[in-house]
Amino acid sequence: MRKSSQCAVVLAGLYACFGAALPNAFADETCNSPYISNLIKGQEDFVHVWTLGVEGLGDGSDKLVTIDANPGSKTYGKVVHRTSVGGRGEAHHMGFTDDRKFLWAGGLDDSKIYVFDVGTNPSKPKLTRTIADLPAKTKFVGPHDFYALPGRMLIGNLSNTSDKSGVTGMALYNNKGSLIARYDMPTTSIGGVKGDGYGYGIAINPAKNVLLTSSFSGWQNYMRELGDLIKDPEAMKHFGNTVVVWNLKSMQPTQILSVPGAPLEIRWSLAPGQNWAITAAALTSKLWLIKQGEDGAWAATEVGTIGNPAQIPLPVDISITADGKGLWVNTFMDGTTHYFDITDPEHPRESYQKHTGSQVNMISQSWDGKRLYITSSLLAHWDKKGADNEQFLRAFNWDGHALTPAFEVDFTKDKLGRPHHMKFTAKAGQSRTLAALARQ
Amino acid sequence: MLPSLSSSAAACLLTFASAQAAVDVSPATAPRMEFTPLPPGTYRLQAIQSVEDATLLDERGRAVRLSALTRGKITLLTFFYTYCVDPLGCPFAHQTLTMLRDRILRDRELARDVRFVGISCDPSTDTPEVLARYAMDFTTNSRFEWRFITARSVSALLPVLDDFGQDISVEVDASGRPTRALHHMLKVFLIDPRGRVREIYSLAYIQPAVMLNDISTLHLEPHTRPADARTAARRSQ
Numbered sequence: 001m002r003k004s005s006q007c008a009v010v011l012a013g014l015y016a017c018f019g020a021a022l023p024n025a026f027a028d029e030t031c032n033s034p035y036i037s038n039l040i041k042g043q044e045d046f047v048h049v050w051t052l053g054v055e056g057l058g059d060g061s062d063k064l065v066t067i068d069a070n071p072g073s074k075t076y077g078k079v080v081h082r083t084s085v086g087g088r089g090e091a092h093h094m095g096f097t098d099d100r101k102f103l104w105a106g107g108l109d110d111s112k113i114y115v116f117d118v119g120t121n122p123s124k125p126k127l128t129r130t131i132a133d134l135p136a137k138t139k140f141v142g143p144h145d146f147y148a149l150p151g152r153m154l155i156g157n158l159s160n161t162s163d164k165s166g167v168t169g170m171a172l173y174n175n176k177g178s179l180i181a182r183y184d185m186p187t188t189s190i191g192g193v194k195g196d197g198y199g200y201g202i203a204i205n206p207a208k209n210v211l212l213t214s215s216f217s218g219w220q221n222y223m224r225e226l227g228d229l230i231k232d233p234e235a236m237k238h239f240g241n242t243v244v245v246w247n248l249k250s251m252q253p254t255q256i257l258s259v260p261g262a263p264l265e266i267r268w269s270l271a272p273g274q275n276w277a278i279t280a281a282a283l284t285s286k287l288w289l290i291k292q293g294e295d296g297a298w299a300a301t302e303v304g305t306i307g308n309p310a311q312i313p314l315p316v317d318i319s320i321t322a323d324g325k326g327l328w329v330n331t332f333m334d335g336t337t338h339y340f341d342i343t344d345p346e347h348p349r350e351s352y353q354k355h356t357g358s359q360v361n362m363i364s365q366s367w368d369g370k371r372l373y374i375t376s377s378l379l380a381h382w383d384k385k386g387a388d389n390e391q392f393l394r395a396f397n398w399d400g401h402a403l404t405p406a407f408e409v410d411f412t413k414d415k416l417g418r419p420h421h422m423k424f425t426a427k428a429g430q431s432r433t434l435a436a437l438a439r440q
Numbered sequence: 441m442l443p444s445l446s447s448s449a450a451a452c453l454l455t456f457a458s459a460q461a462a463v464d465v466s467p468a469t470a471p472r473m474e475f476t477p478l479p480p481g482t483y484r485l486q487a488i489q490s491v492e493d494a495t496l497l498d499e500r501g502r503a504v505r506l507s508a509l510t511r512g513k514i515t516l517l518t519f520f521y522t523y524c525v526d527p528l529g530c531p532f533a534h535q536t537l538t539m540l541r542d543r544i545l546r547d548r549e550l551a552r553d554v555r556f557v558g559i560s561c562d563p564s565t566d567t568p569e570v571l572a573r574y575a576m577d578f579t580t581n582s583r584f585e586w587r588f589i590t591a592r593s594v595s596a597l598l599p600v601l602d603d604f605g606q607d608i609s610v611e612v613d614a615s616g617r618p619t620r621a622l623h624h625m626l627k628v629f630l631i632d633p634r635g636r637v638r639e640i641y642s643l644a645y646i647q648p649a650v651m652l653n654d655i656s657t658l659h660l661e662p663h664t665r666p667a668d669a670r671t672a673a674r675r676s677q
Binding site for chain 1: 489605
């Protein structure tokens with residue numbers, strides 16, 4: 001396992017500066033799997049928020065919160081539905097199935113996977129299945145990324161059942177909820193770089209037959225109170241420092257790229273003909289470009305800095321524009337939303353920033369780039385304390401120059417919990433499913 | 441009871457979602473392929489799911505078990521409708537399959553062990569007679585099995601669609617009546633001779649060179665070789 005003393009130093013500094021918190025995130029329309037149908041390229045109708053339950057707040061359960069996001073609606077900006085799952089398991093990320101009819105949502109603590117029907121009536125998602133066999137069948141825990149493949153779901157995990165460290169792997173389920181295969185993250189050396197075995201994000205480029213994975217940390221770390229964690233020098237060494245390049249067809253790792261400081265979300269450029277990806281390393285506050293060289297080998301290059309790394313801004317989520325020319329970055333610790341011009345991805349240039357909350361984590365933009373949604377929670381044990389523990393979803397409009405507030409939902413006042421990952425849906429419009437028509 | 445999908449006077453015209461619609465229902469670009477595919481037999485295709493059996497109708501109006509068309513050979517199966525004109529929908533799939541068929545025909549043994557199956561997702565319009573006419577464009581070579589299948593009714597088709605996870609939606613008019621505009625996510629299913637789905641190609645992954653190598657990879661698997669599966673099927677009868 002790769003150990004990083006650099007991470008320990010950074011985290012210690014972080015806590016000294018701010019008194020709490022760390023990374024984790026991902027969302028938005030432009031980050032969806034390329035296998036997903038029906039991208040929403042106009043106005044989204046609903047934002048679904050996978051929300052961590054808080055003991056003593058409302059029903060205390062993890063829940064999928066549905067918010068009306070259409071400005072033309074009478075309930076615009078309001079919570080229109082909530083679907084509790086009946087327990088608290090560290091709700092975190094979710095992803096659509098390839099047909100966009102179902103949302104798979106995971107718990108980082110209980111390792112359960114909840115499947116919500118959002119296709120039948122997106123204003124009222126319904127819990128249709130709970131998959132609880134991930135630990136028993138794969139020896140992995142902490143289902144994190146949910147990435148659609150045709151007819152199946154690839155799940156990137158964060159930890160394992162034996163020592164609950166960051167050594168983990170990916171699990172492949174079919175859309176009916178049956179396990180198909182498991183894949184270990186590499187721990188051997190490939191091309192002179194040793195794998196740390198850690199997992200986090202998943203991003204696929206079908207045109208290149210390439211899957212990229214990033215690396216974070218295990219259950220032992222993400223379920224600990226941050227105040228305790230940073231006092232444990234050994235534990236502080238255990239954060240990921242690699243991005244792994246996989247052959248998608250064979251699901252075999254082909255390269256391990258050194259990307260120090262816990263690289264989190266990975267986004268491929270969606271511009272036609274572009275074959276590069278970008279990621280942000282949380283602990284070092286750096287942007288990394290992943291690109292194929294003329295010899296066919298992939299390389300990771302540090303191309304930019306987010307904020308002042310000495311102040312540990314902690315970039316936790318990124319969102320790339322549909323044309324691949326802009327990148328939103330949320331830095332959790334200073335509550336700042338940044339916009340980078342990445343027209344030249346080798347030289348990102350920050351052109352805008354705004355303080356958007358006392359703590360900001362997930363960031364999701366609409367496909368047309370006109371709307372931006374931000375949530376506040378990182379992890380139950382890593383969120384800030386006291387007055388800084390704001391829990392919200394904030395919606396903004398973006399005119400290319402400035403963010404202006406659109407609406408806000410206070411998740412504490414509404415007794416919902418800690419809002420984390422977001423996904424969009426739209427009403428069916430003038431179409432009906434064949435099944436629905438047959439029932440008429 | 442589903443109203444007939446064939447009642448529109450504008451028989452050959454499809455209308456897709458309006459410009460105001462939030463959801464982009466038609467794929468924007470054809471798939472790109474910028475890599476050299478792995479050679480056949482150097483990788484394993486996972487068993488994604490088994491195909492549930494059903495009773496459908498063939499081009500002559502005869503009842504046919506789906507299992508008879510998904511076992512015993514390596515099968516590429518897709519859902520289509522005869523009047524689809526989406527350039528990146530059914531016509532694109534059948535163009536790709538035609539290219540694949542021509543390539544497969546260069547290998548006599550492979551051609552014997554592979555079949556293509558198209559199942560109509562509009563049985564109201566695509567009657568056996570309509571399918572028989574449509575199939576003439578694709579079934580010109582007697583050395584290759586390419587079948588076109590429909591169902592007695594939408595109700596008979598729905599369990600098949602559900603099993604394959606093939607969602608179909610139909611545009612409705614202001615009165616809520618179905619039009620002839622169908623939307624479905626283009627998928628091609630690769631099924632081994634034991635009736636197990638081993639790969640699914642949606643638009644981003646409809647890459648003929650990869651599909652051919654996947655077919656050849658299955659053909660190299662000793663335990664799923666078509667001849668073995670046919671023998672096993674006969675013994676089970």
